[in-house]
Amino acid sequence: MVFDPQDNIFMLAGPVKIHPRVLKAMNTPSIAHRGPEFTEVNRELRELTQYLFQTKNDVAILSGSGTAGMDAAMANLLDKSEKALTINNGKFGERMGQLAKIYGENIELKYPWGSPPDLGEIEEILSKEDIKVLALTHNETSTGLTNPLPEIAKLAHKYGAILVVDGITSVGGIDVPVDKLGIDVCITGSQKCIAAPAGLALLSVSKKALEAMHDKKTYYLNLKKHVEKLRDGQTPYTPAVHLHLALLEALRMLKEEGLENRIKRTASIAEACRAAVDALNLELLPDRKYASNTVTAIKYPEGISDKDIRGRLKSEYGIVIAGSQAPHKGEFFRIGHMGLVQFRELLATIACLEVVLAKAGWKFEKGAGVAAVEEYM
Amino acid sequence: MVFDPQDNIFMLAGPVKIHPRVLKAMNTPSIAHRGPEFTEVNRELRELTQYLFQTKNDVAILSGSGTAGMDAAMANLLDKSEKALTINNGKFGERMGQLAKIYGENIELKYPWGSPPDLGEIEEILSKEDIKVLALTHNETSTGLTNPLPEIAKLAHKYGAILVVDGITSVGGIDVPVDKLGIDVCITGSQKCIAAPAGLALLSVSKKALEAMHDKKTYYLNLKKHVEKLRDGQTPYTPAVHLHLALLEALRMLKEEGLENRIKRTASIAEACRAAVDALNLELLPDRKYASNTVTAIKYPEGISDKDIRGRLKSEYGIVIAGSQAPHKGEFFRIGHMGLVQFRELLATIACLEVVLAKAGWKFEKGAGVAAVEEYM
Incomplete structure (x- = not known):
């Protein structure tokens, strides 16, 4: 064969597998990305994204992969004088650490692939160091392991760290109640549990995270700008229009299923x-x-x-x-x-x-x- | 009505208007973005992108808007100790300056909307200042003006500046012979003269530009990584697969027309x-x-x-x-x-x-x- x-x-x-309904949504002529029809698309997308993240926080949709979303979170939150703590027990946790190192100072806790992190070690570092951002990959796609998010979230809150969660292969498939867990920035990708085509990153962003962001450090990945524009159904730059249409259909299907x-x-x-x-x-x-x-x-x-x-x-x-x-x-x-x-x-x-x-x-x-x-x- | x-x-x-052939190319189930079928797609895309840019230089395709491409160029080429010269006679030339200011030091020459730049002023700055990057928007979409690229390119070469050209609404519609003009980084977008859906940035990158790039400053927008991966038909991160398929069809149509x-x-x-x-x-x-x-x-x-x-x-x-x-x-x-x-x-x-x-x-x-x-x- x-x-x-x-x-x-x-x-x-x-x-992942894409439903024909979602593919069909892309089979549409160009529509004006600043016109009222597309604004309406973005407004509905915003609501459905909040539903997906179980949050009342602001959300953003970036034209780019999930990694673009992780990059946006770290680039806006960290500067060279600030420290992050990241957990590396797989390829994507490692990536979080690489990002933290580019934009700030990073302490990485490393564990073998397939092993969970040691909560005691996390707490020890949080208690000793001035950690601005605790960032982890919730579901480590590379190893099929789900990190203990609720426990780690508690530690982040206990020590006042901003909690950044890569939920790229968990949000929409594993319970990630953003508001209940107090996740400051949660990132997911269109091509995973949502089952839309690849090319969009979705983020939820808390007020605390917005206030902790640095101005004028990023441009395309300026998360604050993305968040603010989406409040009005807009995007700061020309979005991937057809992917927005596909995402809308995929999120509608998710809502229909519940x-x-x-x-x-x-x-x-x-x-x-x-x-x-x-x-x-x-x-x-x-x-x-x-x-x-x-x-x-x-x-x-x-x-x-x-x-x-x-x-x-x-x-x-x-x-x-x-x-x-x-x-x-x-x-x-x-x-x-x-x-x-x-x-x-x-x-x-x-x-x-x-x-x-x-x-x-x-x-x-x-x-x-x-x-x-x-x-x- | x-x-x-x-x-x-x-x-x-x-x-712009998208041909049904291009839309049809997106009506396809998921394909593995690391599999041989998609590698073949990227190999053909690479060749067609070189054809589009009239270049033998390396090229890259980023999942993101044209602005992501401009951002990638400036973020990788500039650091805080380096100077750029930008020309602002419209919204997108202004954007080039904003980018230069984020990543480096910027000297901006500003002209009224609809007026060309003064070549004498450009030369004066190039001769007096240590300009690493001369960046301009070739076709100023906001004003319907085409800047005199060949003349400006000559000045860049005379003074050894790296030439970055936003060709987002010129490449594929106005002659932009990258090798002949010695353009170091040329950027275009999928949704303009190529007539594919929005969401991809295409770039050509000269050897000189690659050598002048800073390591470990960017992650998602790391242009060198994108260039190197595409040599093997790969992308550093999950690309917008369906947009790649649409772009391929649109570039094939462009090649068919010539x-x-x-x-x-x-x-x-x-x-x-x-x-x-x-x-x-x-x-x-x-x-x-x-x-x-x-x-x-x-x-x-x-x-x-x-x-x-x-x-x-x-x-x-x-x-x-x-x-x-x-x-x-x-x-x-x-x-x-x-x-x-x-x-x-x-x-x-x-x-x-x-x-x-x-x-x-x-x-x-x-x-x-x-x-x-x-x-x-």
Whole structure:
């Protein structure tokens, strides 16, 4: 079989499957980005983004990837005389630290991929150092681990640090109640749990964060300007108009399903996926207690290669899953199950996984993975 | 008539009319942004972008607006100890200066909207000051004026300054031979002469510019990283996948027409538009010698308001044109005629303009504007 990029089961950890309704929303002629029609689009987007973040805070939508959102948060909040504390237990936590180092001074707490941070160490640094910004990746896409956000949020508040949360693969799939947790800046991306095309970063920004931002340090990524303009349904620069239209449709679909329902459905599919991992005698990468509900990372057993599994899933069966990133390339694979992914797609993925595992010589009871998933349906 | 955002004649100065072929390219399921299929897309995009810029230099494609491209150029090239010279004779030249001021020291030469810069003054500053970057907006969209790029380029080279050109509404519509003119960084946007949706910035970057860039100053807008990744058909961060697909189709269409042909066609439509302006006893905003071929800016005669003309064109006849921006709001209007705009659309626009001008009491010979356009067909 030749892989067909137009017709397959798409289980990446983002971008994710996009609904035809969302694609259709982009099939529209140019509209004036300063006209009343588009202002109305942005007004509705603003409300739906607040719904998504469970917040009354201001929000912003930047034309750029999730990383643009992380960059905007750190660039505006930090200057060279100010300190951040970041947690690196994966590729995206590491990125948060790299950003903090560019714009300010950074203290990084580093843990192995798949391990949670030590809350005692976080508190120790917060108590000893003058930390302006505590920044973390909530759901570490690179390792399938969800960091203990409520506990870390409490520590940030106890010591008065501004809390910046990369919720790129959690918001809309895992509960991230921004106001309840007191998150000052929360960032997500259009192509993850929202299931829109890639290219937009969504942010919620608290009053405290707005007041702590530096003026005249950034231009395109000036978060304050984005926030202020969106209050009037505007953007400071020409936005990616067609992506706004797609995002609107995707957020409407999320609201129709209900945020709570989507989070529950995502959790249920994730539990089923983990049950299948057990049934196939495979092992999760992260500490099980912290296993993510939006992406499951699974270790390759010794002697079984990425090519055997991920390669054949794609080329022979049209199933797209994610590999692992440097410096752990080839050590594990990841199944994304956020957004609009349904049980039917997980079932097909697990069934095909059984086939390629068996072909690679792995021992398990055929059908056991699928049977484990069925228990959750 | 109620204005129909799906069905109208769209004559903004960007975003512009998008061809159904380009819209169709976005109607595709998610594809893996690190997979071989998308790498191939980026490789072809790289070649077509070099064709567009008439360059053998490296190029980059950033997910963000044209302003993101301008920001990336200035942020990477300047630090606080370095000087830029910018030319402000409109909103976008002013923006170049604002960017230079954020990242470095800036000397700004300011001229009235619609007036060209004084080459003698530019040379004087270049000869007296240690200017690292000379940055200008080639085609000033806000005023319909094209700055004398070849002459300014010569001055930059004479004094060894790095030449940064905002070609956002010129590249692909006005001749901008990057290698021939020795432009170090040239920036354009997807939604202008290329006629793709908004949301991507395209840049060409010379070896000299790459070597003059500062490391570790930027992250999302790190131009060097974007350039290096694109050499291998990659992007440093998740790109706006669907916009890449649309851009590819739009650049293929441009290549099919031929860059030279498109530039000629654009010039011919622009000349016809200016002839219509004369025939209707109206006046161009810019000095005629510098009138732009991609956007025509026309002064409102005394007593005739933006609402009379632009408002009625939209609400009564479904013709979308641009107004003027602060601080000259309401003083003139602009007709965009770049990308895929054809004579048929210009004719409809000029004819409707005749109707609303007459209704507003302006004196001219009815049919004269349209007749003037016909002479160029």
